[in-house]
Amino acid sequence: MLDAYASKPPLPRQYAENLLVMEKGRGCRISDRSGREYLDMGAGIAVNSLGYGRLDLAEIAAKQMRKLIHVSNLFTTGPALELAEKIIAAGPPRGSTSKFEAVHFGNSGSEANETALKYARLYASDKRGDGHHGFLAFSGGFHGRTMGALSLTANTQYRLPFNPLIPGALILPLNDEEALRNTLDESFAAVIIEPIQGEGGLHKPNEAFVRTLNALCRQYDVLLITDEIQSGLGRCGELYASSLVGLEPDIITLAKPLAAGLPLSAVLIPSKINQLLKPGLHATTFGGGPLTTAVASATWDLLNDPVFMEEVNRKGAFLESLLNEGLKSLGIPGEVRGIGMLRGLHLVDEKYDSSWCNKVLKKTLEAGLIILKSGLDVLRLAPPLVISYDELTEGVHILFDTIKEAI
Incomplete structure (x- = not known):
C-alpha cells in the first residue's frame, strides 16, 4: 500500500515537507492515496461548495473539452x-x-x-x-x-x-x-x-x-x-x-x-x-x-437556486447551533463567529493560541476530519454547501472530542 504522505516532494518549500497526497473525492469526503477517507469541512478552502466527484459537472466539462x-x-x-x-x-x-x-x-x-x-x-x-x-x-x-x-x-x-x-x-x-x-x-x-x-x-x-x-x-x-x-x-x-x-x-x-x-x-x-x-x-x-x-x-x-439557498441558510443555522452546544459543553469562555456556512470557534483564554489551534488541526486530521484556521486562534469551518445534517453533526462531534483532549 502506498504511503499516504509524500516525504520531501519536489515542490517549493513554502509547502509542508510531509504532504498528504489526496487521490479522489465524492460528496463531502476525500480520500488519500492509501485509501483513508476524510470528511472535508474546509471544502478545499471554501472552493468545493458543491462537493467532490460531481458527475453532472464532469459530464459538462468532458462535453466542452471535446468541443x-x-x-x-x-x-x-x-x-x-x-x-x-x-x-x-x-x-x-x-x-x-x-x-x-x-x-x-x-x-x-x-x-x-x-x-x-x-x-x-x-x-x-x-x-x-x-x-x-x-x-x-x-x-x-x-x-x-x-x-x-x-x-x-x-x-x-x-x-x-x-x-x-x-x-x-x-x-x-x-x-x-x-x-x-x-x-x-x-x-x-x-x-x-x-x-x-x-x-x-x-x-x-x-x-x-x-x-x-x-x-x-x-x-x-x-x-x-x-x-x-x-x-x-x-x-x-x-x-x-x-x-x-x-x-x-x-x-x-x-x-x-x-x-x-x-x-x-x-x-x-x-x-x-x-x-x-x-x-x-x-x-x-x-x-x-x-x-x-x-x-x-x-x-x-x-x-443561485432559491431553494438551494434556503437550505444553505437552514444548514448554517444548524451548524451554528451545533457549535454553540459544543462550546457550552466545554465549560470555558469562547465565541462562535461567522455567518451561514462560514463559521469559526474562538476560545478566549490566551493559552488557546496559534500553536494550540495547529495542534487541534493536526489531531482532527488524524481523526478523519479536515478543518481550517482563521487568523491566529480561530478554528474555521467552511464545509461544502451540499453537506448533510448528519455529516455536520459528525464533523462537529469529532471537532469537540478533539478539543476536549487538547484542553
Whole structure:
C-alpha cells in the first residue's frame, strides 16, 4: 500500500515537507492515496461548495473539452458570454443600488483583486489626474499574494519578506470609524474590504462602520471594492455577503467556488469603468476559457437556486447551533463567529493560541476530519454547501472530542 504522505516532494518549500497526497473525492469526503477517507469541512478552502466527484459537472466539462478548450482572447466563446450574462442579470447585492455592466474573467482570487485595483487606478486617474492613487484596506483582511493584493493583505508574516510593496497602500484598523474619517479622502483610488474576513479571524465590519464607509466613498468618489472571493456565492447564505453587512460596492471580486474547483475568477464592473477600457489595456491568457466558464455556468445555476439557498441558510443555522452546544459543553469562555456556512470557534483564554489551534488541526486530521484556521486562534469551518445534517453533526462531534483532549 502506498504511503499516504509524500516525504520531501519536489515542490517549493513554502509547502509542508510531509504532504498528504489526496487521490479522489465524492460528496463531502476525500480520500488519500492509501485509501483513508476524510470528511472535508474546509471544502478545499471554501472552493468545493458543491462537493467532490460531481458527475453532472464532469459530464459538462468532458462535453466542452471535446468541443473547445481554449481560444485566444482575440475571441470569446458561448460559455463565457452565457456566464457573464447570468452574473449581470443577477444584479447587485440585495439592498444596494450598484449596477454592473461587464464581467472580467481571470484565473484566481489574487488576479481578480489585482484587476480591480488596476481598474480603480484607471478610474481615479481619468477623473482626478495624478496623485489620487492610494488604496485602503483593513486589519485582518486577506486579498491575495501577488504584489498589489499582498500590499493590502494585513498579515505581516506574508508581507514583510517582500517589501517594498506597491506605494500608496494603507491598512487601517477594522471598525475604527474615527481613523476612517481622518484618513479616507480624494487621494485614494479605492477601498477594498471583505464582508467577513475568511483568513482574519472571521471578523466583519459593523453597521456604523459600513454606513460611514459607504458615505465617504460616495463623497470622495472613491471606488468601493468588495472581496467576495471566500464569502460570496452562497457561502454565507446569500449570493453576495455584502448584502448581509450593508456594503454598497462599485466593484465585486469573485473566485473560489465559481467553477466548482476549476480556476476561474470574476470582476464585476460598472459602466463608469467599462467605458474607460480600451483593447489591450488589460487582458489574461486563460481567464474565461470555454472549459471553466461552461462548468461555472452550471455551477452558477445550482448555487443561485432559491431553494438551494434556503437550505444553505437552514444548514448554517444548524451548524451554528451545533457549535454553540459544543462550546457550552466545554465549560470555558469562547465565541462562535461567522455567518451561514462560514463559521469559526474562538476560545478566549490566551493559552488557546496559534500553536494550540495547529495542534487541534493536526489531531482532527488524524481523526478523519479536515478543518481550517482563521487568523491566529480561530478554528474555521467552511464545509461544502451540499453537506448533510448528519455529516455536520459528525464533523462537529469529532471537532469537540478533539478539543476536549487538547484542553
